[in-house]
Amino acid sequence: xxSDDDMPQLSGDxxxxxxxxxxxxxxxxxxxxALKSQAEDDFDGKLSMDAFTEDWNVSQFWYSDETATVLxxxxxxxxxxxxxxxxxxxxxxxxQLKNLLASGEYKCRPQIRLLEIDERFNVFKEFVHYDFxxxxxxxxxxxxxxxxxxxxxxxxxxxxxTKATLTVRWLAKGWTPETVRIIxxxxxxxxxxxxxxLYGKAGVKTTDYDIKHAKGLSNEFRxxxxxxxxxxxxxxx
Numbered sequence: 001x002x003s004d005d006d007m008p009q010l011s012g013d014x015x016x017x018x019x020x021x022x023x024x025x026x027x028x029x030x031x032x033x034a035l036k037s038q039a040e041d042d043f044d045g046k047l048s049m050d051a052f053t054e055d056w057n058v059s060q061f062w063y064s065d066e067t068a069t070v071l072x073x074x075x076x077x078x079x080x081x082x083x084x085x086x087x088x089x090x091x092x093x094x095x096q097l098k099n100l101l102a103s104g105e106y107k108c109r110p111q112i113r114l115l116e117i118d119e120r121f122n123v124f125k126e127f128v129h130y131d132f133x134x135x136x137x138x139x140x141x142x143x144x145x146x147x148x149x150x151x152x153x154x155x156x157x158x159x160x161x162t163k164a165t166l167t168v169r170w171l172a173k174g175w176t177p178e179t180v181r182i183i184x185x186x187x188x189x190x191x192x193x194x195x196x197x198l199y200g201k202a203g204v205k206t207t208d209y210d211i212k213h214a215k216g217l218s219n220e221f222r223x224x225x226x227x228x229x230x231x232x233x234x235x236x237x
Contacts, residue, residue: 046102047095052120054215060118060154062092064212070231071183072096075148076106077229083110086142086171088130088151088164090185091116092214098124113142115167117154135166146171150183156219161190165198177203177226185211188220195224207232 049068054060063071071093075085087094094114100106114121115130115138122129128139132153149171153164172180182204184194195205204224209232211221223232 046099049092049095049214052091052118062214063090064214065096067212068092068096069100070209071150071185071223072100074183074225074229074231075150075181076100076108076110079106079108079110079148081109083108083148084146085110085112085148086115086146086150086168087112088115088149088167088171089117089132089154090150090152091118091121093150093152094121094124094126110148113146130167132160132163132167135163136170138167138170143170144173147173147179148181150185152185156187156190158193161186161193161198172202175202180226182226184224185221186224188222191222191224199224199226202226206235208235 049062052062054062062068071090075087075093075097079085085097087097091114094112094116097112101109112126113128114124114126115128117129117131119129121127128142130138149168151164151168153160168182168184169175172182174180180202182199182202184199184204186194191206198204203226205226207223207225207228209223211223213221222235225232228234
């Protein structure tokens with residue numbers, strides 16, 4: 001039998017790195033458990049995305065707090081208790097919606113739904129499981145009921161963008177700027193399909209507001225919308 005002396009030994013630096021890794025993992029788990037408890041108690045304090053680590057395998061890239069707040073404000077601008085907001089594959093915008101409503105700055109209490117594949121977000125009562133590959137497999141009561149929608153398809157492919165648009169079209173009360181406020185956040189290279197065959201009839205155009213991600217992203221991201229506001233105007237041709 002081999003002796004313990006024959007077992008490979010980690011260097012001091014490797015042991016320190018391993019200890020740091022497990023420490024960070026445990027800290028994130030504690031954050032998540034605390035957030036889960038807060039959500040179950042209908043917590044009205046400030047929520048954070050820190051508990052939800054990004055999974056690049058499913059193309060998760062969270063917005064910076066500044067970007068998420070700007071987007072959330074546009075969804076809440078002029079909203080009432082009767083307003084219905086759908087957040088499709090953009091959980092960091094959803095978190096900021098929750099924070100803004102909890103802050104007391106907005107008196108309205110719109111109905112919000114988060115359509116998301118990541119089951120970690122089911123700690124929130126607004127969560128609806130969503131997979132863009134099954135674009136219309138959603139609770140029937142959601143059909144044609146939303147007047148404000150933000151969507152950030154997980155992948156920069158025509159297939160993913162098209163299926164996500166099917167979902168948005170199914171959720172929307174109508175398909176004009178007068179009936180639905182649409183924000184689509186995705187890569188610059190998707191501009192032609194977004195402003196053309198997918199959302200053109202809904203009045204969606206490229207704006208001058210650039211999306212910023214918390215950890216940076218090499219792809220250039222743009223905001224496409226069917227309305228102008230204080231945060232953005234139509235981009236110059």
